[in-house]
Amino acid sequence: MELMNLEAYAIKSPARKLNPYIRVFLSVGALFIAVVANSPASSIYVFLFMLILILFFARIPSGVVFKLLVLPMSFVIPASLVIAFLQGEHAIFSLNAGFATIRIYREGVMTSVETLFRSLAGISSLYFLILTTTMSELFSILKSMRFPDFFIEISMMVYRFIFIFLEEMEIMVTATASRLGFSNFRSHLRSFGMLGSMLFIKTLEKGEKIQIAMESRCYDGKIPYLKLQFPPAGQIILLILILLSMTMVSMLYR
Amino acid sequence: MRVIEMKVIETRGLEFTYPGGLRALKGVDFHLREGERAVLIGHNGAGKTTLTLHFNGILRPTKGEVLFRGEPLRYDRKFLRYIRTKVGIVFQNPDDQIIAPTVKQDVAFGPANLGLPEDEIEKRVRNALRAVGVEKYSEHPPHQLSFGLKKRVAIAGILAMDPEVIIFDEPTANLDPQSSEEFLDLLDELSISGKTLMLVTHDVEIAYEWAERVWVLHEGMVVAHGDPNEIFSNSKLIKTIRMKRPKILEIYRNLRERSFAKPGRIPKNVLELIDSIEIPNLRYIPDGEGLDGRIIHRRDGWAVVETAETRKRGRIVICDSEVMDENDLVKMTDSEDIHYIGAMGTKAKSRLIETGIVPDFTSNVVNNSILKALAGYNCLIMTSGGMIRHAERRIKDYSMSCGIGIPVEIIPSSPDYERAEVKNAGLSYEG
Numbered sequence: 001m002e003l004m005n006l007e008a009y010a011i012k013s014p015a016r017k018l019n020p021y022i023r024v025f026l027s028v029g030a031l032f033i034a035v036v037a038n039s040p041a042s043s044i045y046v047f048l049f050m051l052i053l054i055l056f057f058a059r060i061p062s063g064v065v066f067k068l069l070v071l072p073m074s075f076v077i078p079a080s081l082v083i084a085f086l087q088g089e090h091a092i093f094s095l096n097a098g099f100a101t102i103r104i105y106r107e108g109v110m111t112s113v114e115t116l117f118r119s120l121a122g123i124s125s126l127y128f129l130i131l132t133t134t135m136s137e138l139f140s141i142l143k144s145m146r147f148p149d150f151f152i153e154i155s156m157m158v159y160r161f162i163f164i165f166l167e168e169m170e171i172m173v174t175a176t177a178s179r180l181g182f183s184n185f186r187s188h189l190r191s192f193g194m195l196g197s198m199l200f201i202k203t204l205e206k207g208e209k210i211q212i213a214m215e216s217r218c219y220d221g222k223i224p225y226l227k228l229q230f231p232p233a234g235q236i237i238l239l240i241l242i243l244l245s246m247t248m249v250s251m252l253y254r
Numbered sequence: 255m256r257v258i259e260m261k262v263i264e265t266r267g268l269e270f271t272y273p274g275g276l277r278a279l280k281g282v283d284f285h286l287r288e289g290e291r292a293v294l295i296g297h298n299g300a301g302k303t304t305l306t307l308h309f310n311g312i313l314r315p316t317k318g319e320v321l322f323r324g325e326p327l328r329y330d331r332k333f334l335r336y337i338r339t340k341v342g343i344v345f346q347n348p349d350d351q352i353i354a355p356t357v358k359q360d361v362a363f364g365p366a367n368l369g370l371p372e373d374e375i376e377k378r379v380r381n382a383l384r385a386v387g388v389e390k391y392s393e394h395p396p397h398q399l400s401f402g403l404k405k406r407v408a409i410a411g412i413l414a415m416d417p418e419v420i421i422f423d424e425p426t427a428n429l430d431p432q433s434s435e436e437f438l439d440l441l442d443e444l445s446i447s448g449k450t451l452m453l454v455t456h457d458v459e460i461a462y463e464w465a466e467r468v469w470v471l472h473e474g475m476v477v478a479h480g481d482p483n484e485i486f487s488n489s490k491l492i493k494t495i496r497m498k499r500p501k502i503l504e505i506y507r508n509l510r511e512r513s514f515a516k517p518g519r520i521p522k523n524v525l526e527l528i529d530s531i532e533i534p535n536l537r538y539i540p541d542g543e544g545l546d547g548r549i550i551h552r553r554d555g556w557a558v559v560e561t562a563e564t565r566k567r568g569r570i571v572i573c574d575s576e577v578m579d580e581n582d583l584v585k586m587t588d589s590e591d592i593h594y595i596g597a598m599g600t601k602a603k604s605r606l607i608e609t610g611i612v613p614d615f616t617s618n619v620v621n622n623s624i625l626k627a628l629a630g631y632n633c634l635i636m637t638s639g640g641m642i643r644h645a646e647r648r649i650k651d652y653s654m655s656c657g658i659g660i661p662v663e664i665i666p667s668s669p670d671y672e673r674a675e676v677k678n679a680g681l682s683y684e685g
Contacts, residue, residue, distance in 0.1 A: 007395055135395065136355040156355055163397035164349050209350040212312055216345075217364040217415065218338045223354060224362035224375065 006130055015058035015132035019231035022239050024141050027129035029243045034121035037250030043117035045249045049242070050124035058132045068127055069120075076119045084112040135159050140226040153223050161206075168202055169195070260288040260323070262419055262450050263309050263341065267318035270304055278304040280474040281318065286419060291445050292452040293461040293482075296471035297496040302454045305471065306421050310334075310341040339368060342417035346424040348404035349396075357399070357407050358383070358392040364415040382414040386440060402433040409440070419450040426457055438464060462486055462500035463522055470495050483520045502527055512551065568593070568627035569661040572645050575602040576638045577666055580609050586634065586665075587611050593631035596623050598645060602636040620648045627660050 010016070015023065027050070034046040054060050088105025095102045129138075135156075142152050172195055176182065181191035231239075264285040271277045278301040286292055296302050307313040308320050311327050311334045320327045322337055345351050354360035361382050365375040383389045386406040388399075396404055405425070412420060422441075426434040441464065445451055455461055461468055461482065468485045470478040472495050478485055486492065486503050499507075506527055509515035514531060521527040551558040573586065575597075583605075587595055595611065596619035597603045606613055613636065615622040623633035635645055646662055653659050 005398065008398055011393055134356065134393065136359055136393075139355060157353060159355055160353055160396065163395075167397075206350065209345070209347070210353065212307070213343075213345050213351040214353065214363075215312055216310055216338055216343050217351075217411065218335050218367045219363075220335075220367040220369070222366045222369075224359045224366040226356075226359065227372070 007134055009058075009060055009064070009131050010134050013058045013060065013132050015053075018132070019235050020133060020137040020141060020228060021231045022235045023132050024129065024138070026239055026242060027125045029239075030128075030246060031122050031125040033243065033246045033250060034118055034125065037247075038114075039250045039253050040114045040117050041253030042246060042250030043114070043121040046121035046246055047117060047124050049246070050121070050128045054124065054128050054131055058128065060131050065127070069123065072119070072123050076116060076123075080112040080116040080119070083115055084108040087111065136226055137228075140228050143225050144228055149221075156223060164206070165199065165203070169199060172198060261285045261321075262288050262323060264321040264324075265305075265308065265315075265318065266321070268305070268308060268315050268320065269317035270301075270308065270313060271316045272304075278474055279308075279315075282471070282474070282476050284469060284476055284479075286450055286452055287467075289445075289448055289450055291441075291464060291466045292450075292469060293465035293467070294452060294454045294469045294471060295456065295458070295461055295495070295497060298456075300471045300495075301474045302471055303423055306343060306423060306452075306454055309419070309421060310338045310343060335368075339415055340417055341419045341421065342412035342415055343421045343423065344409050344412050344425065346427055348401070348408035351408045351411060352396045352404060355395055356392070357388060357394050357396060357410075360396065360407060361392075361410045361414050364411055368415065378414045378416065379410075382410040385413055385443070386410045402429055405429065405433075405437075406440075413444075417449075419452070420444065421452045421454065423454045424456070425453055426455065426460060434460070456497075458486065458497050458500045459502075462503060482522075487520075506530060567658070567660060568629070568631040568633065569663060570623050570627050570649055571632070571634045571663045571665060572642055573634055573636050573665045574638055574642055575605045575636045583609055583611065591632055592634045594623065594626050594633045596620075596633060596635045598635055598637035599639075599641045601638045602641075605638075606636055620645050624649060624652055624660065628658065 018026075030046050030050060034043050037043070051065070054065055055062060084104050085102065086105075086108055088107030088111075090106040091103040092106050092109070093104040139152050139156055142155075143149075176191045176195060180187070182188045262285075265282050268279050268282040268284070269277070270279040282301075282305060284305065294302050294305070304313065308315060311320075311329060314329055322340060327333065327337060352360045354363055358379060361379045362375050365378050370378070379392075380389075383392055386409050388403055388406050388410060391399060391403060391407075396407060399407065409422075425437060429437060438460065441451060441453075453460065453464070465482050468479065468482045469476060470485060470491065477495065478488070478491055483503070486497075486499055487507075489499075492499055502521055502523065506515055506521050509531065510517065514533070515527075516530050516532045519526070519530070521530050571592065573583075575583070578586075586592065594614045595606075596615040597606050597613035598619040603613070603616060619635055619637075623635055626633050637645055642664065646664065649660055649662050
């Protein structure tokens with residue numbers, strides 16, 4: 001469950017010295033460059049850059065980072081491999097299997113490598129965001145960027161209640177399992193259905209209670225946000241320099 | 255001195271029926287006085303939570319009325335906002351109350367909705383977090399906190415609104431004992447700062463120890479209210495409302511029945527209980543004999559008995575006339591400590607005649623000595639050989655059968671005599 005608590009790393013991370021705007025724009029900017037730029041070199045550059053930031057600036061334990069990368073890699077790698085077989089004109093390898101010919105194309109391999117690194121770059125940029133920024137900072141930034149209130153408020157509540165219901169679910173699953181609710185396929189199905197309906201009922205109950213509690217605290221459509229400071233000039237310059245270097249790399253090595 | 259007469263919250267003939275037809279409250283007359291520490295107890299489903307939800311206008315009575323400082327509650331938007339800033343409710347499950355993604359934001363929720371200026375919100379949040387001791391978690395998301403900490407955050411969320419009355423719904427449910435104690439400390443602080451507090455609870459221990467006034471809700475009606483001593487001393491009431499007597503009170507009552515505790519002030523906590531302890535006039539005798547006192551405690555066939563009389567008892571010294579030399583004998587019989595002298599057996603008698611001592615009893619020596627000892631005189635029995643053991647046993651037997659201990663001393667003390675046994679038989683706690 002340690003991956004569930006990524007926000008705990010964000011709270012402790014020394015990267016929080018950086019203004020939240022800078023952190024958000026850095027990761028979003030890097031993501032944008034990596035996705036838009038058509039060069040594997042810039043993807044590799046962005047990936048390595050963000051990885052180094054995560055490991056040495058945000059001080060996230062390498063074991064955690066490794067696990068976090070393995071997770072998406074498990075479907076990024078197979079997906080990129082498939083691409084190598086799909087498109088292109090110049091086959092660099094072909095195998096006649098009787099009814100079909102399996103070919104690997106040069107262009108396919110190129111695209112595949114590009115996809116792999118682009119994904120890595122994107123993933124690492126977003127991990128930088130997740131591992132250094134708390135949800136409340138993110139919500140406050142969304143708010144300051146004039147996202148509609150209802151959207152942010154619903155996201156906030158969803159975020160809060162994901163954890164409550166996870167806890168609730170865990171308790172119910174344990175209770176069901178300890179009464180042999182998952183002992184065979186039939187009971188598995190039945191228990192799963194019951195859990196689902198129970199969770200639904202609990203959601204309704206919870207909703208009612210929360211409404212009462214919110215009313216008791218004079219809910220008037222206002223959810224407090226964190227006060228955000230405008231980033232200092234030095235950090236802004238640093239951000240621009242980093243994003244510029246990424247753009248340069250993507251333009252120079254196509 | 256605070257004015258205790260002012261009723262902050264009052265309900266008159268409050269009735270409430272849930273939309274499903276469940277009659278939760280059937281005419282409740284209730285009040286909370288300014289600055290008081292009240293507890294609302296009642297069995298599951300007695301209507302406790304329903305009642306509290308009327309205090310800040312969440313529920314609207316089907317019949318009857320709710321008053322805040324003598325003013326009936328109005329159910330328009332403006333008044334509801336007002337009453338909810340005055341009456342804060344801390345709900346049982348903090349997860350039902352905490353909604354924001356960080357502790358700080360959640361505590362700011364109430365003040366922000368009151369439309370307070372930024373710096374005022376900031377100040378209130380800081381103070382509330384400090385009051386419950388969770389400042390260092392202010393940036394944390396709530397789901398990373400333990401249950402006890404979440405509970406504190408929920409309390410801080412209410413404190414930040416600076417209400418006059420705070421109602422805690424089952425505050426100690428699910429808290430570990432240490433956290434419960436800390437919670438009570440926090441309540442004390444709040445109480446001292448002038449807040450009117452009410453706990454809704456099942457915990458009779460906390461209710462008894464903490465409350466100034468206890469309200470008992472039973473099947474939607476107030477069946478009793480008053481001083482915790484009164485409420486919890488009422489055995490019949492306790493049974494009907496499915497509660498139990500608090501341990502401190504139970505122990506005190508049992509001690510009292512056995513005269514181990516002073517009458518008067520009924521203890522509320524361990525310190526007062528210890529203060530009330532008193533050692534009565536006790537005897538330790540074998541159980542099941544006819545005795546002229548009250549049994550206070552039984553163990554292993556023995557009983558601790560309180561006797562009505564308290565006068566001092568004499569002791570009996572058994573002296574081996576053969577071993578003592580003449581000087582010692584004279585010194586002993588002349589001592590002011592000895593009031594009566596008995597001689598038992600021919601050897602002892604002749605020895606006394608030799609030394610010129612005139613014994614007071616020469617027949618029925620043991621019984622006479624016991625009688626004198628009971629009257630508070632010290633006796634010396636001169637005897638020898640096996641008679642020493644015999645005399646000792648007779649005194650011991652007497653002590654055992656009547657439950658009155660008589661100290662026995664044997665001179666010179668010899669390893670042959672098991673003095674512990676003698677002591678046990680004739681032991682008297684008063685010495």
